[in-house]
Amino acid sequence: MPIKSLYPDVKLLEKPIFNFIFNNPDQTWPDSKVIFQDADTLRTYTFAQVRDRAIEFGKGLQGQYGFKKGDTLAIFSPNDIDTPPVVFGALWAGLIVSPANPGYTVDEFVYQLKDSKAKAVAAHWSAIKTVRAACAKVGIPTDNIFIIGDQRDPSYELKHWTQVEANQWKSRYRSPKISPKDDLAFLVYSSGTTGKPKGVELTHFNMTSNLQQIQATEGGNLSWDGSAHCPGIPDAPRPQGDKILACLPFFHIYGLNVLIHLPMYTGVSALVLAKFEIETFCRLIQEHKVTFSYIVPPMVLLLCKHPVVEKYDLSSLRMTNSGAAPLTRELVEAAFKRTGVRVKQGYGLSETSPTIFQQRWVDWETGVGSTGRMVPNLLAKLCAVPGADGADEAEEPKEVGPGETGELYVKGPNVFRGYHNNEAATRDCLDQDGWFRTGDVGHIDAQGDLTITDRVKELIKYKGFQVPPAELEGYLADHPLVDDVAVVGVDSKDLGTEVPRAYVVRKGGLKAVQPGDEQQIVQWMNQKVASHKKLRGGVGFVEQVPKSVSGKILRRLLKEEARRDFAALEEQEGRRRAKAKL
Numbered sequence: 001m002p003i004k005s006l007y008p009d010v011k012l013l014e015k016p017i018f019n020f021i022f023n024n025p026d027q028t029w030p031d032s033k034v035i036f037q038d039a040d041t042l043r044t045y046t047f048a049q050v051r052d053r054a055i056e057f058g059k060g061l062q063g064q065y066g067f068k069k070g071d072t073l074a075i076f077s078p079n080d081i082d083t084p085p086v087v088f089g090a091l092w093a094g095l096i097v098s099p100a101n102p103g104y105t106v107d108e109f110v111y112q113l114k115d116s117k118a119k120a121v122a123a124h125w126s127a128i129k130t131v132r133a134a135c136a137k138v139g140i141p142t143d144n145i146f147i148i149g150d151q152r153d154p155s156y157e158l159k160h161w162t163q164v165e166a167n168q169w170k171s172r173y174r175s176p177k178i179s180p181k182d183d184l185a186f187l188v189y190s191s192g193t194t195g196k197p198k199g200v201e202l203t204h205f206n207m208t209s210n211l212q213q214i215q216a217t218e219g220g221n222l223s224w225d226g227s228a229h230c231p232g233i234p235d236a237p238r239p240q241g242d243k244i245l246a247c248l249p250f251f252h253i254y255g256l257n258v259l260i261h262l263p264m265y266t267g268v269s270a271l272v273l274a275k276f277e278i279e280t281f282c283r284l285i286q287e288h289k290v291t292f293s294y295i296v297p298p299m300v301l302l303l304c305k306h307p308v309v310e311k312y313d314l315s316s317l318r319m320t321n322s323g324a325a326p327l328t329r330e331l332v333e334a335a336f337k338r339t340g341v342r343v344k345q346g347y348g349l350s351e352t353s354p355t356i357f358q359q360r361w362v363d364w365e366t367g368v369g370s371t372g373r374m375v376p377n378l379l380a381k382l383c384a385v386p387g388a389d390g391a392d393e394a395e396e397p398k399e400v401g402p403g404e405t406g407e408l409y410v411k412g413p414n415v416f417r418g419y420h421n422n423e424a425a426t427r428d429c430l431d432q433d434g435w436f437r438t439g440d441v442g443h444i445d446a447q448g449d450l451t452i453t454d455r456v457k458e459l460i461k462y463k464g465f466q467v468p469p470a471e472l473e474g475y476l477a478d479h480p481l482v483d484d485v486a487v488v489g490v491d492s493k494d495l496g497t498e499v500p501r502a503y504v505v506r507k508g509g510l511k512a513v514q515p516g517d518e519q520q521i522v523q524w525m526n527q528k529v530a531s532h533k534k535l536r537g538g539v540g541f542v543e544q545v546p547k548s549v550s551g552k553i554l555r556r557l558l559k560e561e562a563r564r565d566f567a568a569l570e571e572q573e574g575r576r577r578a579k580a581k582l
Helices: 017-022 047-063 083-092 106-116 125-138 204-218 253-266 278-288 297-305 307-311 329-339 423-429 469-476 517-526 555-581
Strands: 034-038 044-046 072-076 096-100 118-124 145-148 184-189 199-203 243-246 269-272 292-295 319-322 343-348 355-358 379-383 406-411 436-444 450-455 460-462 465-467 482-492 497-506 539-541
Touching: 017 083, 017 204, 017 253, 034 047, 034 253, 044 047, 047 083, 072 083, 072 106, 072 125, 083 096, 083 145, 083 253, 096 106, 106 118, 106 125, 106 184, 106 199, 118 125, 125 145, 184 204, 184 253, 199 204, 204 253, 204 355, 243 253, 243 278, 253 269, 253 292, 278 297, 278 307, 297 319, 297 329, 297 482, 329 343, 329 469, 379 436, 423 436, 450 469, 460 482, 460 497, 465 469, 469 482, 469 497, 469 517, 482 555, 497 517, 497 555, 517 539, 539 555
Parallel strands: 034 269, 072 096, 072 118, 096 184, 118 145, 243 269, 243 292, 292 319, 319 343, 497 539
Antiparallel strands: 034 044, 184 199, 343 355, 379 406, 406 436, 436 450, 460 465, 482 497
C-alpha cells in the first residue's frame, strides 16, 4: 500500500512561476529587500530590481527578437547574480529555460543545444569561446548570444543582456497566457552518468509545487527578518535575518530551485559564490555571518578533513542541508565534532523538481544518516529490486513490507512530465498512473524517515548478495589514511562473481602512498563488514575521485580502470600460483 506523507497536504496554487513569485499574497518583506549579492563584487539585486529587470528583458526577447512562447533560451554560465533576472525574464515571456554546465566541451553543449532546440544563449564572458563555437555548429546567430555578468564584449559585437529590451512601444508586449500544468518552464539535463544526458521536462506547476512543499517543511526555520526560531538552534540576527551562501551551481536543479527560486519566494538573502572553493566558503561564512547553506557530500568531507577549515569561525551557521548524494552518519558526526556545523539531509532528483524528502531541523542529530520525511502532497512506495532475491525483472514491481529495503517510487505534483525527445526512457521510469521509478534503493522507518542506501544500477552483486557501494564508502571515509573514496564492482574470473574494489585518495596524495597501505586499509575494512561486503577487489590509489558537479561519484569513469587493474592483478596472481606449483 502506498505511503502517504506525514505532513498534511497543502493547497497548491496553480500559477505561472513569474506570477507565483512576484504576486505572492504572503509577501511580508519590502520590495527594497536585497535578495542576491555577489560574493566578490558585492553588487546586489533587490526584490524589485529582479522583477523590473526581468520584465524589461522579457519584453526585449519579444520586441527585439520576436521570440514566442515555447521557444528555448539556454544559459551557459557559472553562478552570477544576473542569472535570476534572466531566468525570470525568459519565463515572463513564455520561454523555456535550459541551463547548461559551463564546464561542458563544445560538443557536449552542442548536444544540449540541438536536443533542446535553443534559439538563443545567455552566456558568461568567461565561457564565451565555447559558446561561440557551439552556436556556430548548430546555426544560432551571433546576435542571439547575450552576455551576462559584469564583463562586456570589448568589441561590442555581442550584446549585454541588459541591452535586450523593447525600446519602442513597450506597453504592447505582454506575458503570454501560460497553463502551469501543461507548459514547460525548464529543460534541465541530467548528469548523464549512464549515457547521454536526458532533458528533464519541468512545468511551471512542477516547480511552484515543490517550492510550496519545501516551504511547508522548512518555512518555520529560515526568515528574512530573523523572526524564525527552532528549539536548540541559535536564532538568526535581527533585523538582517537569515543569509544563505549560494555555492551550488545554478544550472543544476538543486541550485536552480533552492538558490534562485526559493530566496525570491521567501525573501531570504543569498550571497552568491561563482564557484565553490573551501577556504573562500569558510571566509565568506565568517565575514558575512552566513546562517545557512545548501551543500553536497564532498563539501562535508572537506569540512571534516581540510586543514584550512580550522582558521575560520563558522559559528554563525545555524544549519546546512546536504543533498545530491547519500551522506553517512560518520561524516555528519565528524563535521559537527570538528567544526560545530550542523548537517541535515534532503533527497530529490531532477525529475522531482527536486526535493521529495527533507530532514527536519529538530531531527538533524537524532536522525543522522537519513534524508528525513516525505514532503506534503506526495505518495511513495518501495518495491523489490528487479533481479534481486528472486524478483523477476520482467514482472510488475511488487511492494515490500514496512521497514524493508526496496526501490523507491514516488507520485505527486512535482514529478516531471517526461524526458525530452525520449519516449523510451520516459516509459522506462514513468508509468501511466504517474508513478516515477527513482532508481534509488532505501528503506523508510517507523518515523517516516527515508534512508537511501544506493542506486539500483550501482549495486554490486557478490554471489547473489547485494553490496551497496555507498555503505562501504561510508566506512572507508572514516579511515585515517583516506581523504576521499569510491567503490565499484569488478568481475573476478577466479571467483566467478562481482567483487567490491575501492579507489582511495590517500591523505597527502599519491606521493604519500606507502607499501602496505592497501593491505592495512583492506584488513581494517574487512573487520567491519559482513563476509559478502569484504574488499575482495582490493584498493587502488588515485589523485582524485571523479564526480559530477552535484557531488555524485561518476562510477562509470572508474569502472573501466577498475576492470583493467583487477584483471591485471588476477593474471599476476595466477602466474604467481602457477610458479609456486613448479
